[in-house]
Amino acid sequence: MSDAHAQNPDTASLAAAFEQLPHLLAADPDLVRRGAFFDARFQVGIGSTPFDVKLEAGCITGFERGPFLMRPWRFAIRGTSEAWSHLWQPIPEPGWHDVFALTKKGCMVLEGDIQPLIANLQYMKDLLVLPRNIIVGR
């Protein structure tokens, strides 16, 4: 994916919102509690910008913005800028309001060994919409 595309203003603002994820999770002790048995290393793709996330006991202990060279991960969730932009609206529109609505639509994909993701699915869904708490202009 081209770096020029990653600089698309929309993608850039979405990626900037996602960069707040460690702070947003730390401010949500109930979500941390629900992840007490969840350790994982995964990537999240915000448009063409990948993020490497390391979770231990429900807490983010590693968080880095790509691009990466040969960085391993167990599972990945990648969505178009349009998908994340809609999902993070305060009240998303029908069909744009859930990870699986978006995978069904074809603008989000789950990749790799998704067993840890499925075993902690509500935690992951709640984690990935935390940027909704930040105003994201479209």
Added chain:
Amino acid sequence: MPPIIEPIIGRYMMLELSGRSHRLYFEEAGEGIPLVCLHTAGADGRQFRHLMLDKEIIRKFRVIAFDMPWHGKSFPPEGWEREEYRLTTAAYTEMIVAFCRALELDRPAVMGCSIGGRIVLNLAIEHASKFRALIGLEAADFQAPWYDTTWLNRPDVHGGEVCAALISGLIAPQSPSSARNEVLWMYKQGGPGVFKGDLYFYRVDGDLRSTVGRIDTTVCPLYLMTGEYDFSCTPDDTTRTAQKIAGAEVTTMEQVGHFPMAENPQQFRKYILPILEKISAAS
């Protein structure tokens, strides 16, 4: 606050289905026109408790909801431990007809949601004369699948948690938190493999695309109502189905998803009351 005893009454019935004895649990409230309610896959009859507590409804309707075998307080049949549960179109249809016969209901109205909505279409195809009205919530003759059901029952994933997490996205964002979490709790309580077994009917055995055109709404009126936030059975799925059925009435419900009666009872009420009024006026 003083205690409140609700008007809902629960009872058990021994009922033979597919040649096997079943202990079936059902709840009811109200008097008048029988309205049999069919819950969604992997859940139970509690989804209809708000209708049973609605004074305006139970003044004219006897609202009844049974827990399907394997669901809620209904047990699976004896020997369940040696089989994989799989709901079929034939068994589901027989179950509803047998339940209505057992209670000696006089041409009841039937309202089903999701798989209950799908089977309502089959009741319209095969048994229309037995019913005074049929209501399909989140109903279509077929829908494109959106996840692999093998994740629903395997030892390295908690079944209740994953069932609830998957369907959580089918609830509209506007639905009140308390009702949303009540829906999720029912999914977390489901028995192992039961939601998956229900979806065998939904995805494999219950494709009605080739038969739904036979429905004659002059024999029994058919109402189809789908929530705009339902991406499993979308309003387009329901509309496409209705286009094959002359006389079917279609409504897209705003600000609700796949569980209208349970996830947002107040919003659902706006849509269901006029239909119940029509059924009452015609009875």
